[in-house]
Amino acid sequence: VPFELLRFFSDIIEEQRQFISDDHELTFKITGNTKGFWGDRKLLRQITINLLSNAIKYSPDGGHIEVHLMGNDSHIIFDVKDEGIGIPVEDRECLFQSFSRGSNVGIIPGLGLGLAIVKACVELHSGEITLESQADIGTKVTVSLPKRSV
Ligand code: ATP
Ligand code: MG
Numbered sequence: 001v002p003f004e005l006l007r008f009f010s011d012i013i014e015e016q017r018q019f020i021s022d023d024h025e026l027t028f029k030i031t032g033n034t035k036g037f038w039g040d041r042k043l044l045r046q047i048t049i050n051l052l053s054n055a056i057k058y059s060p061d062g063g064h065i066e067v068h069l070m071g072n073d074s075h076i077i078f079d080v081k082d083e084g085i086g087i088p089v090e091d092r093e094c095l096f097q098s099f100s101r102g103s104n105v106g107i108i109p110g111l112g113l114g115l116a117i118v119k120a121c122v123e124l125h126s127g128e129i130t131l132e133s134q135a136d137i138g139t140k141v142t143v144s145l146p147k148r149s150v
Contacts, residue, residue, distance in 0.1 A: 003041070005034045005076065009069055012045060016052050023062025034071030037147045043121040044145075050114040051080040051141050057108055058139065059084030071147075079142040086135040095131070104135065118143075 013028050020026055048067075055065045063083030070077045087095065091102040096119045099112040122129045127145035 003037050003039065003044075005037060005069060005071075006030055008041070008044070009048065009067065009078075012048050013052070013067060016049070016056065019053065019056050020065070021062055024056065024059065024065060025063070026065045026067075028067045028069070030069045032071040033073065034069060034076055037071070037076050037145070039125055039145060043124060047118050047121045047143060048078075048080075050118045051143070054114055054141075055080050055082035055084065055139070057110070058082065058105075060108065063138070073147075075144050075146055077142065077144045079140050081138065081140040083138040086137050086139055087131070087133040088135050092131065092133065096129075 009028060009030070013026065017026060052065070052067065059065065059082045061084075064081075065083075066079075066081045068079050068081070085102075085104055087102050088104055091100075091104075094100045095102065095112075096115050098116040100116075101110060101112040119129055122143055122145070125145045127143060129144075130142045131139065132142075133139040
């Protein structure tokens with residue numbers, strides 16, 4: 001069954017709101033044609049929650065967290081952007097491996113599994129994931145999934 005993505009994302013984002021502080025602003029926007037995506041709800045939910053919970057956890061001083069869902073004829077693309085601690089250049093390569101964590105996480109807890117799970121879910125959908133980040137400025141993770149994986 002094709003997804004109603006607006007409702008799907010809105011529900012997850014509203015759930016995650018309980019974890020943000022007063023210093024955070026969490027916004028969601030949707031642009032383009034997001035109709036006709038076929039995918040596994042559980043996997044898409046897992047991807048979204050893991051990325052959003054990272055954005056929240058790694059921006060302990062607050063800031064703007066923006067979730068943007070876009071669509072074109074062939075893909076849905078969504079990104080989660082934060083103004084948090086960022087990821088040092090030298091750590092970026094290995095963060096998709098299980099149990100790997102950035103050198104700047106300090107006391108922020110975690111197992112280092114979230115992104116490895118996200119990557120696996122994205123690959124099951126024949127999708128792609130990219131990460132842009134600057135230490136102390138913020139991070140943006142972008143996931144692109146074909147509407148109908150072949
Ligand atoms: P968990 O298994 O609970 O998710 P985790 O958050 O440490 O633990 P991942 O989600 O896999 O594990 O992230 C791996 C590492 O990537 C993190 O430890 C952190 O160093 C870095 N990271 C991920 N997302 C962000 C982000 N939005 N901002 C800054 N660093 C991030
Ligand atoms: Mg995580």
